[in-house]
Amino acid sequence: MAMPLFIFAATACRVLEDHRWDPIDSLKEILEHQHENLQLSGTYLPILKRILMDPSPQRQNKLVQTFRQMVGVIVVLESPLSITSLSKLIDIEERNVRIILDLLHSVLNIPHDTSKPVRLFHLSFRDFLLDPATKTDFSVMIDSQQGLQENICELSSYGTSSDQIEAQKRDVRISAELRYSTRYWVDHLHQGTVVLSDHDKIHGFLKKHFLHWLELMSILGYLPEALDKINALQTMVQLSIIISR
Template identity: 30%
Template structure:
C-alpha cells in the first residue's frame, strides 16, 4: 500500500547513479579530490551544500559517480539524480529532481517513508507542483517529522545541474535547497559547469551554507598524473587486444608525455584520443603526437584539434562529395537537436533514411558518437557534451562542419509533422482491443511517439514558429484525439497541459493565430 502511494511521485528511474552506463574514476586516479569530497560528506559540521564546478571534459561525472558509489556502500546516499540533455526528456526536467531524490530516500528509511507517504496522501499532486512546494512538502516536512540525530547525514547527489533545460527553475531549486539545508539534517552535493545562472546563485550564498570546489583550479601536476595513468592503462589494453599485430613497445613514455600535455587537464581529451587511436593504433598515435602544443593556448584548443582531426578524416577518408558532407552535417544537427535519444532505427526513420545508410554516414565517428552495434533499443548520441559544444561554437568548429542548431529544430519540426500527417497517426493508433482498457500499449513506432511528444519544442525553437500554423491546423483539427492516444500509451499524457501552455506562451504563434495573414507576410 505504501509503495502504491509512492508511485504517485514523478520518479525518473534512469536518472539514478547506478542506472548510468559510464562509471566512476579509474582506480588510483583523482585520489585527493575523492578523499576531500568524502571528508566533506562525513563531516556534520561542514557546510550542507557543496558545488563541484568544472568545464566540460574535466571529469565531473566520473567523480560524482565514484562518490555516489562510496556513499551507497557506506549507507549514506540519500538519493541521486544525474541530469542529462542527451538522456530522456525527464532527465533535463528540473521539476523531476526532488520527487526522484525523495523516493530513493523513502526506500532506504522507514521513518522517512512513513512521513513522506502522509504528506502525499494529504496532497497527492504535490510532485506535479512547482519546486518550492516540492521542497517544502516532499523534503523539509517529512525530514523534520521523521529523523533523529545521526553522526553522519544522508547526502543527496545531483550531477550536471547545468543540463536542465529551464534556467529559471534551476535557479529556483538551488534557492530552495539552500534555504531548506539550514533546517534539515541532510547534505547536497551538486555538480555543474560554471554557467552564469548557477554560479551567480551559489556564489551569492553565505559560505556558512555552501562550499565550492573548482576542478579547473586543481594543480595541473596532480591532474596530469591521473591522466597519464589513464592513458597508460588504456594503451596497454589496446596492445593486449591486438597483441598479434602490436608489440609491447608500440608506444613510448614520450608518447604518453605528449598526449598528457595535449590533454591539458581535460579527461575527455584523453578518452577521445584513445577511442580515436584504437581503430588504427600505430598511424593514429603518430598523427596525434605530432600535434603542436602552443604556449598559452586556450584550455579547449587541443580538444578542438582532435575533434577537427576526426571530422576531417571523416570527410576526406572516403573522398566525400560536398553533398555527402552536407548530409553528414544534417545527421549531426539531428543528433544535437533531438530532445530524447533514439535508437538507430528510430533515428533513421526520423531522418527518412535506412538504418544502414545512417550507420555508413557515421562510420568514422565512433570516437565521438555512441553508435549501438545492434538495433536493440540502445540510444544513438554524442559520447560527451563537449563535442556538441564544439560543433555549435562558431569560434571553434571549422567552417565546413559548423552546425546551426536552429536549422535542426526547423528540419525536425517538419519531419514531426510529416509523421503525424501520415497514416501512422490514425484511429486506434495503439491497437487497443477495447477503449475501456486504462493503459493502452504503444503499438506504434518509436519515431511517431517522438514526433507526438516533442514537436512543440522543435516548433518553438525553430527560426519561424509562425510558418507551422497551417501544419498545426492540418494535424490537430482531425487528429487531436489520435495524438492524445499516443501520449497516453507512451505514459506522457501528464505533459499535455505543459505542451499546450508552451504553444500559448509563444508570442510568434499567438500573433499568427490572432492575425493569420501575418504568418504569410
C-alpha cells in the first residue's frame, strides 16, 4: 500500500501511535481501503471518518462544518498560521479549533505553543482533499439505505413545510455526511477540473436523484442555493456535436 508513496507508511505509523485509538482497530480501518483506486484513500480516509464517529447527529453536523471551515483554510493557505490566528481568521472559538485539530495529529504538525503555525505533515494531504476524484465520490448520496431517496423524512403529505418536520426525524433520516454532500457536492465539482458529458457518472446520478436532491435541499433550507448550483453544473457541460456527412 505504501508503493509508490512512502508517506503512507509514515502516516500509518502516526495513526498507530495515537494513544486515543486502539492500534489494532486503526490497522483494520487502514487495511479496509487497501484495494481503493485512489492511492491516498488508505492513508487519509480512516482518519477523516473518525470525525464522524460521535453518536450525536447534532454534534456530527457541527464537527463536519467546523472541519470544513478550518481544514479547508489550512490546506489552501499560502503560508501556515497559528491556532490563535486560525481562530480569528475563520471566526471560530479557539477551543473548538483545538477539538478538531486534536483529531488530526496524524496529518498535521500541531505545536503546543498556540502562537506557532500549524503545518501539514505532508502535502499529499492537501492533494487528497483537493483531488477531483475524491470530491466526486457520490457514495454517501447514492447509498441505498442512508442516501438520497423519495420522501426521505417519510412525510405524510408533500405539502408539509420544512419547519413542520420534527428535528428528531431529520437527525435520524439525514446524517451529517449526507447533509454535507447534498449541499456542497456541486461546489466541489466546480472547484475541480471536472468536465461533464452525456452518460457519465454525474449524468447518471442526476437522472436518478435530481428530484431527491432538490427535495432534501428544500428540507434543509438550502433550496435558494439550488439554482446557482444548477447553473454551475451547466458551465461544466461538454457539448457533444454530431456532424453527419
